[in-house]
Amino acid sequence: MSNYLKENDVHIKDGTDVNSIMRDMMSIILEGTLDAEMNEELGYSRYDYKNKETDNSRNGYSKKTMHTSYGDMEIDVPRDRKGKFELQVIKKHQNTITQDMEEKIISMYAKGMTTADIESHMRGLYGSMEVFL
Template sequence: MMSSILEGVLDEELDKELGYSKYDYRNKKTDNSRNGHSKKTMHTSYGDMDVSIPRDRNGEYEPQLIKKYQNTVTQDMEEKSFLCMQKE
């Protein structure tokens, strides 16, 4: 469940970076676009989990939630994810 929340936030970050949402091609004002996902294994206090990190064609997207080369989820991220799960 926590990986779903993290993936959703990462997708929103990419939307903001590119300036358009995933299926909103009419408002696309850039030559950059989505280019799939890469898998990353994150270590948490609950165990390991796989997260799909979105990519862009030009390689300009730098994720802010989970930085490059980061492989652990901070306690703060775990607590926020837990609170989101309780609201659903």
């Protein structure tokens, strides 16, 4: 966390600043997880057209406002051209993240896991469980 604060020149003055940082962290993790879901759905990662074996492809992002205990945050949700991509971590009409999920993400981050590790771990969990959302 100290590296994040130094790299982004963030100065914490009060509880509002802490909420803002937590909201930003949640946003980064959720967007990364959604992008990983899209990679899996399409069978190739972004810009890896050599391994593309589908006639479907990415089609930008749409905005979605999520309500958390840290306040509202706007995330970018990936879309596919055929409109077949269905989110697993965040369902189509879902707009709230439970406090239980927030606590798990914060705990993993506090223990030193990188945002990429957390995204990977969440994908592993949500492949078989969807109880946190």
